[in-house]
Amino acid sequence: MIRSMTAYAQRSLQTDRGQLTWELRSVNQRYLDLHLRLPEEFRVLEPQVRDALKQTLNRGKVEASLRFQPDPGAESAHLTLDTQLAQRLGHLVRDLAAQTGSHAAEPDLVNLLGWPGLVTHERLDFEREHVAAVELLGEALLALVAAREQEGAAIAAMIEERLAGIEQQVAEVRAHLPEIRAGLDQRLRERLAALEQPVDPGRIEQEVVLALQKLDVDEELDRLGVHVAEIRRVLGLDEPVGRRLDFLMQELNREANTLGSKAAVVETGQAAVELKVLIEQMREQIQNVE
Incomplete structure (x- = not known):
């Protein structure tokens, strides 16, 4: 978890x-x-x-x-009075009153409590x-x-939802592959046939094969599936996996970029954009994973 x-x-x-x-x-x-x-x-x-x-x-x-x-x-129970100091202070107050002729012979006890050292707090x-x-x-x-862990479970649910979205995009592109390849083959042949100089039929076949290889996305789709499976495996590990998930997000993003660069038809381009959105949504949440 x-x-x-x-x-x-x-x-x-x-x-x-x-x-x-x-x-x-x-x-x-x-x-x-x-x-x-x-x-x-x-x-x-x-x-x-x-x-x-x-x-x-x-x-x-x-x-x-x-x-x-x-x-x-509990604090007041550990306060102690320095009785000797209190007696000396009392004598001093009475002596002062006698010397000055003041009638206030009784000391102000409240003020005396603040005298340094008169009341001490026992160190507990x-x-x-x-x-x-x-x-x-x-x-x-x-x-x-x-x-x-509770917040992590919510993040894991969000990641699983996005992984399902990636699998859906991959499945849709795979479903269109025969149609995409046929369309690319037809367009390439038409362009070569439109050239003013005649082209050897064998050369046409070579050019078509090379062009289709450059635009083929089978490997990217396969690697996307492998990364999705690895992310699900990592999510089930009983150890910190945040850094590993962050690395896998980089790998997913790399495949999505490659897929976008090979987008020869609208369907592939749209799938690449959707994949990058899903990956970015996961990456933002994975920044919070331990």
Whole structure:
């Protein structure tokens, strides 16, 4: 099953200390291009996150963003007061009031809370949150791959429809080949017969054969059929096939151009144009295939 490189996934988890949320976005890119955004407490996970992404994805520009929303209740439980500093500040406030004769002997406690070092936040151990974040990343990656496969299935259906269109064009040209060859033979003979100088009948046959060989499209039609069969085979591979499909689009386009250059009748020219339209429609979508 082919995968698209365009997808989005999000997974969240509530822990004792807050909420973890992974957001993964990917778009088409020639190679794997990773962009990570992690909170400061989770920076240590960056190598592990990169490894997980590389093991799961092969191509695409991928943005992986982790958010951690702390629980206010859990955060306040780890605030501590420097009691010795608080006592010294209280004495200083009362001494200042006595020296100035001010009646505001009681300190403004709210303002004092902002005094540097009076209230400290205990540095937490985020080991459990780190483990939870890695596990949650695995879930988000599974969701991203599922989204890529779903989009890939839609692309595969579109490609199959265009391949059927190519086969129809090839079949129509083949059906007209006897008529095309007979018409070309007749026109060549008439032109040679109209020459002022008499032409040897054997020479006429040679010229007709050579002209028909130059305009013969059997090989192009055969190769178009071979490429269509190869594309169907590649679509069934369980591996990244975007680059291989892109190469096959180039081969299809080459045969369509050759067919157009040999177009001696309207039917062949129209078929070549229609083939190029179908190939271009596939090529645009294959740019998103991993």
